[in-house]
Amino acid sequence: MEPIIIAANGKEEFTENWKYCIGTGRLGLALQKEYLDHLKIIQEKIGFKYIRGHGLLSDDVGIYREMKIGNEIKAFYNFTYIDRIFDSFLELNLRPFIEFGFMPELLASGEQTIFYWKGNVTPPNDYHKWSELIKAVVKHFIDRYGLNEVKKWPFEVWNEPNLVNFWKDADKQEYLKLYKVTATAIKEVNQDLQVGGPAICGGADEWIVDFLDFCHKEKVPVDFVSRHAYTSQSPKKVTPDYYYQDLVDNTDMLHQFEVVRGLIKESAFPDLPFHITEYNTSYSPINPVHDTPLNAAYLARILSEGGDYVDSFSYWTFSDVFEEADVPKAPFHGGFGLMALHSIPKPTFHLFAFFNRLGKEILYRDEQMIITKKENGSIALIAWNEIMEKGEGFEKELLIKLPVTSDAYFLKRQMVNENYANPWKTWKDMGRPRFPDKQSIETLREASITKLMTTKINKEEDGYLKLPITLTKNEVTLIELSEMKDETGTYDGLDDSLITSYSSL
Known part of the structure; x- marks a missing residue:
């Protein structure tokens, strides 16, 4: 041999881009004990810097409410739960990587929802009210945590708007309008806050080009580009319990990273940070591959080389306390998490813990x-x-x-x-x-x-x-x-x- x-x-430095951020199920899950138990273990053994999840503005977190005062209906912003959630994150040395979504029911223009927990995916029925909501949320964060802290939080607009499941009709022009209104509202609070998008999934990179071209022509603020990456093929079989898929070669994910980095370099914003705000093998929360040693061995090369192309890549997710496809029906159900239910580490948990031991x-x-x-x-x-x-x-x-x-x-x-x-x-x-x-x-x-x-x-x-x-x-x-x-x-x-x-x- x-x-x-x-x-x-050596001549190269190994970056920590692989542990910059970790994904989570909807933010409201952070009110559960087992969720926080898992997160403490994750931080002790791995130590991520940021955490990103859906549902900041969904009704279970309860930020947007309306009250009748006299004959007038006025917005009431309730921060009771989000304060508890973000306090828990920060106590574990995790900063929020904020995703603005989904639509509060009282602001929704339609009834289309996604997931067991019914996140509304329609545009706002009143963009002025949406803008005021964004400003109120950002101002509250600054009031509670301080401007210097919140300047370190990225603000991402929506999630996978190129998919009809996540954004009504996958309407690109409507998304660009949403982005412009949202980014403008954030910058109105403070010009130094970070805002970006379009948070698309793979297979639609023309959105990246059109998004950056729109921001350039319309002079819309953009501080980073975000995208998602998965490497599973079309399903071979779908059952009520499991979703079976084959995987393409793991070099495909690295190629996705490299291609989009190239598109950014060719744009009017060549030096923008590039964040993969979700990645995994399969995009399904009931694919058994997530529970296996193959998942760990497959992703090892991604952790080793991914930071050469992107500023961060956020594994989706840290825990199987996760309810997109309903409440989990078994401890091993193909969930995305590094941790299975009952605080059982999966093989991919150890992959990340191993990488945390590198020099x-x-x-x-x-x-x-x-x-x-x-x-x-x-x-x-x-x-x-x-x-x-x-x-x-x-x-x-x-x-x-x-x-x-x-x-x-x-x-x-x-x-x-x-x-x-x-x-x-x-x-x-x-x-x-x-x-x-x-x-x-x-x-x-x-x-x-x-x-x-x-x-x-x-x-x-x-x-x-x-x-x-x-x-x-x-x-x-x-x-x-x-x-x-x-x-x-x-x-x-x-x-x-x-x-x-x-x-x-």
Whole structure:
């Protein structure tokens, strides 16, 4: 096997664009205990900077209300719930990446809704009232959190208006009107606030071109461009419980990032930040692929290389406390989340936690691995073996040679694959209980723990550490190497050979 020889120093910095933002179900879910429990775990192990979700202006959050005063109907803005929600985020070091949507029922021009929770997707019946609502919301945020803080919050206008499900008739001209009114209202409050869009899904990048051309010609404020990215094909089968799709090659997502970055560079605003405010494999919240090790192995290359093209890419979503397709009917139902119900980490959770262990200096990177050095000189690498074929086998062998200065190193390796940190498999072995008892939930949590290996590794005569790695099917592995400081000699009378079944070796 030809070894991969790694340089002692790198020339690139690994950005944290992959953890800039994380997606969430509708904001009203943040009033639930399990939601916040999941978010605390996510922040402890990964530590995202922003959080984005739907439903800021939907009726369950309850911001827009109307009251009759005398003979006049006046708007009443109720911030009781949104204050509680945003306070919870900020206490966990998460800033809102605000999506303005969906339409409050009292401002809606029609009855078309989306999702189990009925987000209204029609334009406002009165653009003046919509503008006043936007200004009131933004002013309240500034009053509560301070201008310097709110200047750091991006304001995105709507969600996937190129789809008839999310914006009535996918009317581009009506969306551009909505964007202009909304952006103007935000800037009227303060010119330094960030506003952008059009938050489209893939397959309609002409919207990006037309959006930027409109902003240029109409002199409409725009501070960033946003888009979504998924890589699933048309469904093979749809049932009440599951939505089955194949995936295209993961390089397709990187290509999407690169193409849209090119469109921005060719526009009148070539230097605008570019945010992917949603991405995942499948766009369905009931696709079982989200629960599998394949999802983690597939996305590893995206996390490794995506930041080369975009300023942020926000995984959709952090938790299966999520209700677009109704209240979840089982702990593993194909939900988007990094965390399954009952606080059970999925394989993709560990992928993100592994990436959070990387250093900033890239020593080596290819389509199956990234190797980094930390400020303290230790090495952290992630390797993966994404396999979309059915069947057993598919092991991959790697041999890495790392230049080192010390004689001995401590090696720590954590693994996720088909057999370890795969609670979905354990749940299947249990018979797929829809509502597992407490003992079964504890077993599923135990099954979600990564496999851990540790060892001492010595420098070879040629000055390298020789590191052979075997990756099983859909494995993601994290290896951390740190200089070993041997204090064995400081223990008086140490003799492991006196321990039953052990030796001093």
